[in-house]
Amino acid sequence: MRASAIRPTGVERTFAPDEIIVTKTDLKGHITYANDVFLRVSAYSEEEVLGQPHSLIRHPDMPRCVFALLWQEIRRGREIFAYVVNLAADGAHYWVLAHVTPSAGPGGQIVGYHSNRRVPGEAALRRIRPLYASLTAEERRRSRPADAVEASTALLEGTLKEHGMSYEEFVWSLAGQEAAR
Amino acid sequence: MSLRPDDRRAARTASAAVTREALAELRHELNRMIDRMDAFVREAAASLQAASEGRFHRQFLLEGVPGSFRTSATAINRARTAMAGTADRAAEAERARLRLADELESTVMTVAEQVAAVQSAAGEGTSTIETISRTVCDMDDLARGIATAVDGGDGGRAGRDARGLADMAERLRAEVSHFLTVMRGN
Numbered sequence: 332m333r334a335s336a337i338r339p340t341g342v343e344r345t346f347a348p349d350e351i352i353v354t355k356t357d358l359k360g361h362i363t364y365a366n367d368v369f370l371r372v373s374a375y376s377e378e379e380v381l382g383q384p385h386s387l388i389r390h391p392d393m394p395r396c397v398f399a400l401l402w403q404e405i406r407r408g409r410e411i412f413a414y415v416v417n418l419a420a421d422g423a424h425y426w427v428l429a430h431v432t433p434s435a436g437p438g439g440q441i442v443g444y445h446s447n448r449r450v451p452g453e454a455a456l457r458r459i460r461p462l463y464a465s466l467t468a469e470e471r472r473r474s475r476p477a478d479a480v481e482a483s484t485a486l487l488e489g490t491l492k493e494h495g496m497s498y499e500e501f502v503w504s505l506a507g508q509e510a511a512r
Numbered sequence: 513m514s515l516r517p518d519d520r521r522a523a524r525t526a527s528a529a530v531t532r533e534a535l536a537e538l539r540h541e542l543n544r545m546i547d548r549m550d551a552f553v554r555e556a557a558a559s560l561q562a563a564s565e566g567r568f569h570r571q572f573l574l575e576g577v578p579g580s581f582r583t584s585a586t587a588i589n590r591a592r593t594a595m596a597g598t599a600d601r602a603a604e605a606e607r608a609r610l611r612l613a614d615e616l617e618s619t620v621m622t623v624a625e626q627v628a629a630v631q632s633a634a635g636e637g638t639s640t641i642e643t644i645s646r647t648v649c650d651m652d653d654l655a656r657g658i659a660t661a662v663d664g665g666d667g668g669r670a671g672r673d674a675r676g677l678a679d680m681a682e683r684l685r686a687e688v689s690h691f692l693t694v695m696r697g698n
Contacts, residue, residue: 348575348576349575349576349578350576351547351548351551351576353547353550353551366540366543366544366547367540367543367544410554410558428573428575430551430554430555430573432554432558445550445554447547447551447554447576449573449575449576450575450576499567499569499570500569503569503570503571504569506571506573507569507571
């Protein structure tokens, strides 16, 4: 897949505050739907993304522990908000505030996942960028992915404990500024 | 005048391209509408669920929510803020009620100890002691009434009746005043 060959160019891309990026996946995280805003911002065509794993747009500066937490929450049927930097097909990157929720079938069982992404506020990103940099640095000190996730999760939990907040409270201490805008 | 075959083919191709483009745009428009409705329903359900669990920090994000969806989302946020305020006031009232119950218990205990000491010092069989005993019984009844009301032990009826509590407290104050007068021998 061409995602593995994409090198980040450092070019940042964004989208309008009144737009939302939407993707839907199956239970394994393979993309089943992508809206036009996603296709424009990620620089992929619809044919290129349908059926592909959502990790297609994973940016190397994105801590694995955040994705681990995300999967843990949505598999339990809970929603989660997360600041995420994604990698576009042309090497550009774009920040989003992702709201990921499970989609339930008629019997209430989880049949897939749904992600709405909004453009994040700059004040929130000023807090997130250094945090993610420290988390990815911690992960790069480990050779095995499982060890990397364990180490960065411990660092994230320690940082949150220092601030006396849960992950949810931390994200909302930043996202609350978006709601007030 | 009729078109040449090449011109007819070109016209058909151009027409088909325009139709495809229009259909693609129509599909995007439909998807945008569905996406916005889907986003609104998910956000509304999740933000209200969070509020019902006391997680008032979870707001309805207004970014990407246009028009009447935004108006409704703003109303949900206002309701969440009001619920948070009510929860804060209820928690403060509970703390105040517990403080008041503690203080009342402490006061009643102190008065009871003092009365017991006076009874012991004065001996038995005098009219003053009978008056003191009656007064102390009245005070005790009133204090128990107030404590029950404050603790909500009467099913919360008196607890909700601030005037009733104030009346009982005033009667207790009058009884204490009377008790002190008797004690002074005036």
